[in-house]
Amino acid sequence: MMRKRYSLLPALLCFGLAGCGSDSSSTPEVPEPPVDKPKNEAWNYIETPYSESFNSPMVAGxxxxxxxxxxxxxxxxxxxxxxxxxxxxxxxxxxxxxxxxxxxxxxxxxxxxxxxxxxxxxxxxxxxxxxxxxxxxxxxxxxxxxxxxxxxxxxxxxxxxxxxxxxxxxxxxxxxxxxxxxxxxxxxxxxxxxxxxxxxxxxxxxxxxxxxxxxxxxxxxxxxxxxxxxxxxxxxxxxxxxxxxxxxxxxxEAMKGRRTLAWKHEIDKKAKNGGKVFADALRLIVDDHPDASPGDSGIIATQIEVRPFNLRSDVFQPGVIIGMDYFLSAAADYDVDLGFSFWPTLSTGVPFNSFVLSKGPLGQGGGFGNWFGRLIQNPGSMLGDFSTNPNCMHMNDQGGPSAAIGGTGMWTLGKAECDRWFNQHNGSGGYMTNTDHYTAVNNYGVDFLFLGFQQIIGNELDADKQLQVFVDQDKLLRSDFGNYDINSCKGGKCSTAVLRTLIPATESNPVGNAPVLDSSHFGWKIADCTQCHNEQRDPNGHGGASWPINTADGFDVQQPHYCATCHGSNGATARHNQETRCSFCHNAKNDANQDYAAVMPNHGEASAQFLLQPDDNRSNHDTVSYYFGEPHYETGQHYVPRAPTALDGEIELFGPLWVPHNNAYSLSKSFPGTYSCMTCHQPK
Incomplete structure (x- = not known):
């Protein structure tokens, strides 16, 4: 396949300095001008802000x-x-x-x-x-x-x-x-x-x-x-x-044979390619994507030569090829439209600290529906090793290819033994696992890359769409997730409201005579304007009237992003390309010194967590699964992924739990993400 290789960023610009003559016996020191360090080419395909430090902890915890x-x-x-x-x-x-x-x-x-x-x-x-x-x-x-x-x-x-x-x-x-x-x-x-x-x-x-x-x-x-x-x-x-x-x-013995078959296959592949690392094909699987059309899935690139981008030099030695390099090579050299985002410690408490695919050929992913990549070896039909009904007939008792697919010998150990090893984790394993594939080391090459899209659970908080919510005493309940209905509020029957991204005023597009704030504002870049402008401080401060509330959309509290519709975004910085579930990364569980996704200061509830009590935790009560907006969706095994469970499989209810005000089930009343975020933080 014809490929294109982008050139590296420009080389360093060198400055020559010449000393000037002087009658003095000492020559004043002239400081060296700062020299820009070349940015790794990988950043052309990363949608979250540039950083030279991933703050990746050494072995810890x-x-x-x-x-x-x-x-x-x-x-x-x-x-x-x-x-x-x-x-x-x-x-x-x-x-x-x-x-x-x-x-x-x-x-x-x-x-x-x-x-x-x-x-x-x-x-x-x-x-x-x-x-x-x-x-x-x-x-x-x-x-x-x-x-x-x-x-x-x-x-x-x-x-x-x-x-x-x-x-x-x-x-x-x-x-x-x-x-x-x-x-x-x-x-x-x-x-x-x-x-x-x-x-x-x-x-x-x-x-x-x-x-x-x-x-x-x-x-x-x-x-x-x-x-x-x-x-x-x-x-x-x-x-x-x-x-x-x-x-x-x-x-x-069979499982050992399978993994050593893959390892030998990798080594032979690299030798066959003259010491170069290749992925034979990139397969796109997008049947789950809402914008997919018939024919979108299939092979979209072949013979992808893989090179190390050395982006994760905080962990790996120079020249080591990891899973991310396979996809970066496809993007940089073969014009496959891909993007990555960095995930720090997540709002769920997961210390991820790694990159994930966030953009694919059909567009942007999100938190609940996202792109995923897999590196697949397939000697001896290895792709079919794990399933809920594994077929061990493609392997023999030692794990080699069976006579059924051109090898030698057949599986003689029976279905129970096949299930024992290859139907663990409900049929996942080998190269198809829910682990970090982008930091998986592979210096040899693979048979093909999987590039897929999966709608995992629930609906996105898409900022370009409206979302109906139920207004509880201290939070907004998502109407599309969590099995909430009109009777779910503590105070009795819920009232409803509509969340949508609002349009901030600008100097070129003001609203009436309302002043658009600039750097002379004493609260410049302080997002939570209710710190100073509130009912307690000056109940009639807004021109002698009460502070305005977006009652038209159904709300009963002040919301700073509503203020922005008249007074502008108050210096809010431009946003990056990830535009859904902001609190997934921007949350108080991150390291305060972390470069990525820092906790936003002065953002009211969006900057903090609240203590979710066991009685209010939906996972402690719901015994059925609610997926894709359909109230009785289950997998073929009737398996509920979110039941709170101990290591041995016994139900173990959640105790008190610190969670962000914007989470999968409920949203902040004053800073409802993602809509409040997208109102003030405009695209670049």
Missing amino acids: KFDVFFGESEEKVIQYINQGSALAQQGDMSYDLNGDGWINRWDSSEAGARVELGLQVSTLGSEIDRVLKTNPDGLGAGTARPDIFVEGHYSVFDLLRYFVATRSDLRFDNVIKPTDSEYKTHEFTLSWDQNGDGDFTNDGVHSNSDLWHFQLMASNGDNKDYFGGLTFHMYSRMDEYWLKTGDVVRFLPTS
Whole structure:
């Protein structure tokens, strides 16, 4: 395919300085003029503001780690009940709400056998590994991948082997000696605690050990427990991020065969391409996009040569290729219309600190409906490895391609064994996981990139559309999400209001004789004008009348963005390209020193959080799922993603929880996002 390569930003401009003669014996020092540092080319495709620091924390926080295989009974219960429900048998619906889900499995006593659970702190991992306890390196065992202070999942395992008497490496092969270019090892776990490492079955002297992982859920209590994703990534290349939940376990021979098949395939691919890294094809999957037309999905680019952009030099060594580089290469060199945004610590408490796709060929994404990318290897029809009804007939008992697809041998272990390994997490795993694919290391090339769009849950807070809300005593309830109706307000029957983006006055477009504020205003750039202009300070300050309220749209409190319709935006800065769910990133859970998405000062409720009490938390009460605006939408498994659940699958209600005033369920009365934000913060 013909490709286009953009030139790098202009080189540094050099200035020559010449000293002037003087009778003085000393020459005054002439300061060097500031020299602009060239901006990484990747910023041409990033829609959030430029920064030289991502404030990415070194290994930090608490890590929950499990050892051994888990036995998943929760999803088994739900799927079995769902199958019966389709035949009219609702006997698994124990609470009688018409749905079979985690509320029912919990009541039935279905649990996950979690195995050994241990926890540690990132600071302790760093302290121990810096001593090089195993001879594999002081710090990370992959200094060719990670900069100092960052670690891999394999490094996490090294920490536990170094600090626990019931774990030991029996043998370790370093990447330079491995045909798969990774740390291969055999590990023993004295599971029965008798001091003998040789009598623990599959846990003894096994080369089948690998890892499962689930990224941090933050404040959410989404069910993961035993359902961490089976990973095909090399363990020593996978970046360990704050909040990751990891399980180490000996997998089946077939699963080991699948991941080593992929690794060998990658190495052979790079060799075949003369040491260059390629993605064979970029496949667009947009059937879920509201603007998709028949024929939009399909292959849109082929033979994409991938280069390192070195944007995440805070984590990875120069030259390391990560998932984001694949998509940046497609955008920069092959004219694929893509954009990225940086997500810091989210309003849900997730310490994400990474980039995500935010724009695709059909336009902008958002918080509830967004673009996603996947890097896919597909030797031996690997793409079909994981599903809710996995077909192991494309592999043999060792994980190689079966005779059914041109390989050798067939699967002889039966459906139960197939389901045991390849139907975990309701059919997700391998290369199709809900993890950070944009920081996944892949220095070899892939068969194809997936570029897709998914409407995840609920409706967007689109600033170019109107939203009807219910007006409660202290908040606005979203009429399109959260199972609210006209009777949901604490004071009785709700009144309704309409949220929409308003138009601020300007000098060239004033409203009557109202002055448009400029820098001479004593409250210039203070967004919350009610700090000074309010009913208590000067009840009749607005020309002898009460402060104006947007009663025409149904509101009963002062709203600064309504003031802007007459007095202008008061110096509000221009906005970036992300225009929905502003509080998702701009929230008080961010590090105060973080460059990205800082908490907005002087923005009233939008700058703060409130304490959501358990009785007011909808997740503690709703037992059904409400998706896409349809009141009784469920997945094929009748699975409710948002039920508050403990690690073992038991329902565990939320306690008091600090949340932003603008969230998925309710919005601020005085600063209702995203509409108030878009009113004052105009496009560039």
